[in-house]
Amino acid sequence: MTLISRMARIAPVSVALMIAATSVSAQKKYDIGATDAEIKIGNIMPYSGAASAGGAIGRAEAAYFAMINGAGGIGGRKIDFITYDDAYSPPKVVEQARKLVEGDEVLFMFSPFGTPSNSAIQKYLNAKKVPQLFVFSGASRFAAPEKFPWTMMGWLPTYRLEASIHAKYLLKEKPQAKIGVLYQNDDGGKDYLKGLKEALGDKASSMIVAEESFDVAEPTIDTHIAKLKASGADTLIDLASPKFAAQAIKRVAAFDWRPLHIVASFSRSLGGVVKPAGLDNAQGIISATIAKDPEDRRWDNDPGMNAYNEFLTKAFPEGDRRDSNSLIGYGLAQMIIQVLKQCGDDLTRENVMKQATNLKDFRSEVLLPGIKMNTSPTNYTPVSQMQMTRLNGAGWEPVGDVISGDVR
Incomplete structure (x- = not known):
């Protein structure tokens, strides 16, 4: 057999292997909570009770995701944002977390509010290997990857x-x-x-x-x-x-x-x-x-704040422009959208966590100039700078x- 004939026989096999490898590398990966059509995100907020003012964060997030869905979603997938009230009660938050994970089957938990609430569900979510992302608390226990690798902080410093x-x-x-x-x-x-x-x-x-x-x-x-x-x-x-x-x-x-x-x-x-x-x-x-104040006249012609004001007008008209919680919800929603974009078609819990811990110089334009957020597998605290x-x-x-x- 000549060299040419041997290569002719080998080439189709090699091409077939290359096609197969490409197919595997491009294959979509999903865990519970993600499909070709949707991404289920779980959230718990104090819409009632002693910390009810914080509920504005969840309402702003819901409005932002609805806006994203109206524009086609993320990679063609719509976000199903399932948010429940825990009345700032640890026993209630445990019940709601189990409902979201075992009943609604969300892909991950996003921006649950408060130290007592997040403390009550942290061990459960880590045991289930469900990402507990961008918690709204500054307690350092939420930035301890060596002990709780599935939990990380968001827009609050420790x-x-x-x-x-x-x-x-x-x-x-x-x-x-x-x-x-x-x-x-x-x-x-x-x-x-x-x-x-x-x-x-x-x-x-x-x-x-x-x-x-x-x-x-x-x-x-x-x-x-x-x-x-x-x-x-x-x-x-x-x-x-x-x-x-x-x-x-x-x-x-x-x-x-x-x-x-x-x-x-x-x-x-x-x-x-x-x-x-x-x-x-x-x-x-x-x-x-860490964020611009919507009432500060310095930002009257700021592109980032103009975009935020447009969001309030068109997508969240019930939001209070003076309430920084609305702005925080907007920024947190942008942050998780960046994570999902980085995930691409690999929407597994492991990859969601991987991308959340690999944010590089992330900026929402409602952040103060010069403030950027970075995370890594050993740094679960995105915020390191503040302005008095x-x-x-x-x-x-x-x-x-x-x-x-x-x-x-």
Whole structure:
């Protein structure tokens, strides 16, 4: 047999193998919750209860996904966004998570709200190997890939990182501050307090003069505010969920107490916190953020904010433009859309997790200039920078430069 004839015989086999290999590499891969037609995403929000202001995040996400579906979906697949109310109750969230995973058969969980709720379902979701993506909490337990590889954070920094940013601000601007700390009695609140003490270093014992923790079942936090005022604190760090943050702002004003009042980033919403507390009562409060403020006139002609305003007008008219939770929901939805685009036709839970942990310089245009989000298989905290802001009039104004925090 000549060389030519041997090659003629081999060539068709090689071509066939190449075609087969191409077919395999292009083959679509699905887990439960994904098909050629749809992608099922699970979500749990406090649409009622003590943290109901956070429900605006879920409503904005639902509106964004509906807009995406109206434009053809992702790779021709429509998003089926299944969102349930847990009333900010850990027993209820466990019931809803099981319903989503075992009943609705979602591909993954996206942006479930709150430290207590996410803590209650974290072990269950990791045991089931269901991605628990971009949780709305700053507790460091949600950024621990060595222990919980299927859980990662989203648009909140870790509480310890935010604490380090607050500490850096105080050490520069008010180094003799007498600090009173109000925090929720859960993993998140304890994380923050630990991070604050670490960041203040040797000055922690002299600067922190009082600590008050509260439980979400308490009807008010009036007695805690009274104790903090009585401590002689001239600086109040307020790590409370929106309902209690609004109460704190009102009570501080009622007591005619005038501390430097620092509010947690997740409770800086104009619509969800400042308005209920009273705009006059809230003047001068300080808070850190990663996102543009819709009420800030600096962004009147900003393309990113113009796109957001168009979204509110056309897709989410019931959304409050002043509510930062609506903007957060919009940004989180853009973030998960980027993950799904990176997944392509490999819509397995393993690949969803792989792509979520491989975001490179992700930017929603509602983020402040210069802020980018990056993740990796060993970095489950997308946020590492924040900007301090002060409430002035009806909006927030920047204070100083963007600050990088200590990622832990």
